[in-house]
Amino acid sequence: MEHLSHKRKMTIMMAIIAAMFFSAINQTIVGTALPRIIAKLGGMDYYTWVITIYMLTSTIATILVGKLSDIYGRKPFILSGIIFFMIGAFLSGTSADIIQLIIYRGIQGIGAGIIMATAFTAVGDLFAPRERGKWTGVMTAVFGFSSVIGPALGGYIVDHMDWKWVFWIFLPLGIVAFFMILILFPKVERKQSESIDYAGSLFLTLTIVPLLLAFSWAGTQYAWGSPQIILLFAGTLVSLLIFLFVQTRVKSPVLPLSLFKNSVVTISNVIGFLMNAGMMGALIYIPFFVQGVMGISPTYSGYVTMPMSICMVISSAISGQLITKTGKYKRFALLGMPVMILGMIIMSFMDSVWMAVISMIVFGFGLGLGMPVFTLAAQNAVAPQQLGVVTASSQLFRNMGGTIGIAVMGTIMSSKITSNLAEAAASGKAVDLSQLDPKVAEQFQAFHNPQMLLDQPKLEQIQQSLPEALKTIFTQMIDMLRDALSSSLSTVFLSGAALLVVALMLAFFLKEIPLRMTSRTSSGQEDGTSAGQSGAVPAKQVLLEQTAE
The missing domain is CATH 1.10.287 (Helix Hairpins)
Structure with a gap:
């Protein structure tokens, strides 16, 4: 599609951005609302599953659709992705318990995986590698913008409306995105040989x-x-x-093993895996700190994470423009990743809302600089006919990293909370329930569950219902829970920072191939760089591009 007119490319990009924004806003709006939703439905033990199932199904959909879209074109898949996502979102709002929510979020994940795989690949179809830097920055900014308004809106909805509207409020946008893709996106004939x-x-x-x-x-x-x-x-x-x-x-393999003979593709995918494992595994628990430890409402919890998104939008837009201008991308990863590590280290020591905001600002700047680089590097290292499968492989490794990271960090948090509460009991700092009436003591045993910290209205209601003599004991138990949760989250954030350090070290070994100004070589033929080759660009072409700068 690179031969299309500039005007037609812009209209297609509008349709792609609409579809991406629909998917992204529905994901970010859930973030701050989810702790309250789980508190309403019950099932704190299944909290991570609501996120894990989404990433599991989106991971599978991403990798399977990558190769199929190379054969059939992107249009039918991005349309089907929107349909799956809308069905999943509608059903999620009808959930009567945590199990139903998990199942319906799985359906949403299928749609999200299809949308993301085809959207990023379509950018590769439309634009030469040199131009992709700018558009990759725009796509990242779409996620950033959705992250600005999504968390605050999600928090506002669960504070002032029925939580079901978290899933339903943007369904009309999905209809608009569907018809924009249907009308504007060109149809591609199937490759019969595949x-x-x-x-x-x-x-x-x-x-x-x-x-x-x-x-x-x-x-x-x-x-x-x-x-x-x-x-x-x-x-x-x-x-x-x-x-x-x-x-x-x-x-015609679904995931050609020859891709991984290309060092650029392999290193980019491994870095993407580690970055998402550290980032998602830690950031998913930010609402636990803001709402559970600090006692902030979901609405204001969204405001705490908003600076990260704003900074990510700014830095990704700047880095995208600079990548397009210079044709260089590795420097932005080497600059952004240390900033991300610094932000996560600040998270591990935060003890106030202001420290949380500062950590979000620092992390957001680093994320906008570093995250877009690796998909761009992988796309630039392969032939145009492999764009779908290489983009899908990048999404596969990122999604697997995020899923595994969330699961492992969840295990770390749960085990650390348990050990912290046990230590408090052993040291004598815990409330001695043996001095209370057995029936009252049995009721207070239920207050050892950290899930209680996520539902502030219920906590206030319980405290108001207690006799004066028991209110002090209740406050002591809640404070002990908050201390245990805070300490466990510090361990989670440090673990995420450690993974980002490993990713940064690998980034030094990433071979930088100058971004081409066209998907064709100087001879006029399609670039034949195969996944099994080093991905090097002919010296004559590099010289021509450097002269053109």
Whole structure:
């Protein structure tokens, strides 16, 4: 689609941005509202599952759609993605319990995975590598803008309206995005020579699902060394071996192994995995600190995270323009990632709302500089006909990193809370319930659940209903819970920072290939850089591009 007129490209980008914004705003609006929703529906033990199932289904959808969109074109998939997302969002608002919410969020995840895979790939179809830097910055800014208004709006809804509207309020936008894509997006004929890798798709799914389930259940539902977790890891290994065997035999593999012979693709994907594991695994628990530890309402909790999004929009827009202007991208990763690490370290020591805001500002600047680089680097290192599958591989590794990161950080937080409460009891700092009436003591045992901290109106209601003699004991127990939660979150944020440090070290080994000003070589033919080659650009072309700057 690179041959289309500038005006037509702009209209197509408007449609893509509308679809992306619909998906992104529905995700960010849930963030600050989710603790209150879980408190209403019950099931604190399943909190991470509401997020994990979304990322699990979106991960599978992303990688399967990547290759299929290379064959059939992007349009039918982005349309189906919007439909899946709308159905999932509507059903999520009808949830009567946590299990239903998890199932419906899984449907939403399918739609989100399809939308994200096809949207980022379509940018590669429309624009040459040199121009993609600018548009990658715009796409990141879309996420940033949705993150600015989403959390605050989500908090406002659960404070002043029925929580169901968190999922329903933007459904009309989905209808608009659907018809914009339907009308504006060009149709691409199927590549008849390509076949569908059904076996590879099946065993790739059977590799991803048990792997993510193992990480999600280990340490919470089951012990790490339990038969259930060992069986899941064993199933992952067997499916992976079969998948690798299939990929070496089929004509058109769903995830060509030759991609990973390209050092740029491999390193970019590993960095994306680590960054998302550290970032998502830590940031998903920011509302726990703001609402649970500091006692801030969901509405104001959204205001705390807003500065991160604003800073991300600004820095991603600036870095996108500079990448397009210079054709260089590695420097922005090496600048942004240390800033992200600094922001996360501040999170681990924050003890006030203002420190939380400062950490968000610092982290947001680093995120906007560093995050867009690695998908751009991977796309630039392969031939145009592999854009779909390489973009899908980038999304796959990021989603898997985020899912595993959330699960592992959740395990760390839960185990740390338990140990903190046990230490408080052993040291004598905990409230001695043995001095109370047995019936009253039994009621107070329920107050050891950190889930209570996420529902401020209920806490106030309980406190008001207690006799004066018990209010002091209740306050002491809540303070103990908050201390235990705060300490556990510090451990979570430090763990996320450690993962980002590893990602930063890998970034130094990323080979930078100058961004081409066209998807064709200087000879006029399509760039034949294969995934198995180093991805080097001919010296003559590099010289021409440097002269053109």
